[in-house]
Amino acid sequence: MAVAQKDSLATDEHGKYIYYHVNAGGHSGANVLLVRALDFFDMPANSANFKITDKDANAKTVDVTGFFAVQSTTSLTKHDDGKITFKLRIEVKDGRYRYWLSNFVFIPYYKDRYNNLVPKPGVEIPAEELNKKIDGKDAAHYLDECAAFGIKFGARFKKQLESEPVKTTNGKKVIVTDKW
Amino acid sequence: MKQKLLLICALAVSGLAAKAQDSIKVTSDAPLVITGSVDAYYKYDFAGKKFANIPTSFNNEANSISIGMIDLGVKKKVGKASFVGELSFGPRGQAQSLPNAAGAYDETTNSYHIQNLYVSYDLTDKLNVTGGYMATFIGYEVISPTGNFNYSTSYLFTNGPFQNAGVKLTYAFSDKVSLMAGMFNDSWNTYQSTGDVSTFGAQLMVVPVKNWTAYLNFISGYYSGTEFDLTTNYQITDAFKLGLNFATFSQPSLKSSPAYGNGGFTGVALYPQLAVSKTVTLGLRGEYFSANKGTLGGTYSGVVPGESVTALTVTAAVKSGPLTFIPEFRVDNGSKNMFLNSNGKPTQAAQQIGVAAVYAF
Numbered sequence: 001m002a003v004a005q006k007d008s009l010a011t012d013e014h015g016k017y018i019y020y021h022v023n024a025g026g027h028s029g030a031n032v033l034l035v036r037a038l039d040f041f042d043m044p045a046n047s048a049n050f051k052i053t054d055k056d057a058n059a060k061t062v063d064v065t066g067f068f069a070v071q072s073t074t075s076l077t078k079h080d081d082g083k084i085t086f087k088l089r090i091e092v093k094d095g096r097y098r099y100w101l102s103n104f105v106f107i108p109y110y111k112d113r114y115n116n117l118v119p120k121p122g123v124e125i126p127a128e129e130l131n132k133k134i135d136g137k138d139a140a141h142y143l144d145e146c147a148a149f150g151i152k153f154g155a156r157f158k159k160q161l162e163s164e165p166v167k168t169t170n171g172k173k174v175i176v177t178d179k180w
Numbered sequence: 181m182k183q184k185l186l187l188i189c190a191l192a193v194s195g196l197a198a199k200a201q202d203s204i205k206v207t208s209d210a211p212l213v214i215t216g217s218v219d220a221y222y223k224y225d226f227a228g229k230k231f232a233n234i235p236t237s238f239n240n241e242a243n244s245i246s247i248g249m250i251d252l253g254v255k256k257k258v259g260k261a262s263f264v265g266e267l268s269f270g271p272r273g274q275a276q277s278l279p280n281a282a283g284a285y286d287e288t289t290n291s292y293h294i295q296n297l298y299v300s301y302d303l304t305d306k307l308n309v310t311g312g313y314m315a316t317f318i319g320y321e322v323i324s325p326t327g328n329f330n331y332s333t334s335y336l337f338t339n340g341p342f343q344n345a346g347v348k349l350t351y352a353f354s355d356k357v358s359l360m361a362g363m364f365n366d367s368w369n370t371y372q373s374t375g376d377v378s379t380f381g382a383q384l385m386v387v388p389v390k391n392w393t394a395y396l397n398f399i400s401g402y403y404s405g406t407e408f409d410l411t412t413n414y415q416i417t418d419a420f421k422l423g424l425n426f427a428t429f430s431q432p433s434l435k436s437s438p439a440y441g442n443g444g445f446t447g448v449a450l451y452p453q454l455a456v457s458k459t460v461t462l463g464l465r466g467e468y469f470s471a472n473k474g475t476l477g478g479t480y481s482g483v484v485p486g487e488s489v490t491a492l493t494v495t496a497a498v499k500s501g502p503l504t505f506i507p508e509f510r511v512d513n514g515s516k517n518m519f520l521n522s523n524g525k526p527t528q529a530a531q532q533i534g535v536a537a538v539y540a541f
Contacts, residue, residue, distance in 0.1 A: 078211075111215055115266045121391065133458050
C-alpha cells in the first residue's frame with residue numbers, strides 16, 4: 001500500500017504536480033544516454049504504456065505520454081477504477097540526465113454494458129482538482145499512486161540509463177572467452 | 181452448497197489479491213477481474229398502495245421494500261483472448277428481464293440468470309471478434325442499475341432488445357470511429373435461436389468532437405423485426421452532460437414471426453444531467469413514445485397503436501463512495517386514458533415516487 005508518497009510530488013511554476021529528478025549518468029555521453037532512453041520505451045514491457053510524442057537529437061530531449069492504472073480504496077474487490085495519464089520530459093547531457101512527470105490527469109472507468117471497465121467519455125480530472133471532484137480518500141490515494149509510479153519509473157529508468165548494455169545475439173547472452 | 185461457498189470465497193480472494201499495477205496486465209498471471217452490484221428500492225404509486233401504473237422494466241413493485249438483483253461479473257484477458265461471464269440473481273436479473281428457455285417471463289420456472297457470457301479475440305490491433313450472449317448494443321439504458329442514471333427505465337429500453345446472442349466483428353478505424361457488424365440469433369433475449377442465426381446487427385461509433393460520442397445502431401431480422409437507434413452522450417462541461425436516445429421499430433412482417441404485424445413504435449428521450457457537487461448529480465429524463473398505427477400493430481408497455489405517452493423523470497444520484505442513493509419522481513401522461521386512478525378508474529396520468537440504493541463493487 002502506498003504510504004503518503006505524494007510528498008514526493010512537488011508543484012511546478014504553473015502550480016501543477018510534478019515528479020522531478022536529476023541524475024548523474026556515469027561516464028556516458030549525451031548521445032549514449034539518449035539512445036538508451038529511447039530504447040527504454042521500445043521495450044515490450046513499456047511500449048503499451050508509454051508513447052514517444054517528440055524527440056530532438058540536437059537538443060537531446062524526449063517527450064513522452066503515458067498512463068498507469070489505479071484502484072479505488074473504497075471498492076470491495078480490487079479492480080482498476082481508472083487510469084492516470086501523464087506527460088514525461090527527458091533531457092540528457094554528457095554524464096547526467098533529468099526527467100519529470102507532470103500533467104497528471106485522472107480518467108475514471110465505468111462498467112459498460114458488456115461488463116468491461118472502460119474510460120468514462122468526457123471525464124478528465126487534473127490531479128490538482130481531484131480533491132474537488134472525487135472522494136477525498138481516493139484523491140489522496142491517487143496522488144500517492146502518481147508519486148509511487150514516479151519512484152518506480154525512476155528506478156527502472158536509472159537502471160536502463162546507467163547500466164552498461166549486455167551484448168546479445170538473438171536474445172542470448174554472448175560469453176567472451178578470450179578475456180577472463 | 182459447500183462447493184458453491186468455496187468457489188465464491190476463491191473468487192473473492194483472487195479479486196482481493198490483485199495488486200496495483202503499472203499497466204493493464206494481459207499475461208497468463210493476469211488477475212481475474214471481479215465487479216458487480218447490489219440494488220434495492222422502495223416506490224409508491226400515487227394511485228394507491230399496491231398500484232404500479234407505470235410500466236417500467238424494473239422498479240415495478242409498489243409500496244414494498246423490493247430487491248433488484250445481485251450482479252457478479254468476472255473477466256480475464258490473456259494476450260489477445262478474453263472472456264466475460266456476468267451472472268445475476270434477483271428479480272431484476274431474472275424474470276423481469278430474461279425469459280426462461282420457453283421464452284416466458286416466469287419467476288417460478290426461470291432458472292437462468294446470465295447477463296453476459298462471451299469470448300473475445302483481438303485478431304489485430306484494430307479488429308476484434310466476439311461471440312456469445314451479450315448485452316444488446318441497441319439503446320441508451322441497460323439492465324444493470326450501475327449503468328443507468330435513472331432507476332426506473334424508459335419505454336424505449338423496455339421495448340427494445342435486452343440481449344442478443346451472436347458473433348460480431350468490430351473494427352476500430354481510430355479512437356474516434358469504429359464499426360461493428362454481426363449476425364445474431366433470430367430471437368432477441370434468448371440463449372438459443374428459434375430457427376436460425378438470421379438477425380443482422382451493426383453499430384457505427386463516432387466521436388464528432390471531444391467528449392461527444394454517438395452510436396448509430398441497426399438491427400434487423402425476419403423474426404424479431406427492425407430497429408434503428410441513435411444513442412449519444414455529450415459531456416458539454418465538467419458538470420453538465422446531455423444524452424439523447426432516438427429509436428424506431430418496425431414489427432416483422434412474416435406470419436412465421438410471433439410479433440407479426442404492421443406496427444411498431446417510435447420514441448425519443450433526452451437525458452440532461454448536472455453535477456451540483458462532487459457527490460450529488462441531478463438529472464431529468466424526458467421521453468416521448470408512440471405506438472405506430474396499424475391494423476396488426478402491437479401494444480408496447482400498455483401503449484396501444486395510435487396512442488402515445490410522455491414521461492418525465494426527475495432523479496438525483498447521491499454518492500457516498502461505492503453507494504449511490506437514487507431518489508426519483510416520475511410522471512407519465514398518456515395521449516388517452518392508459519392508467520388507473522386511486523378509484524380504479526381509467527385516467528391519463530400516473531405518478532410515482534421512490535428511492536433506490538445501489539452498491540457497486
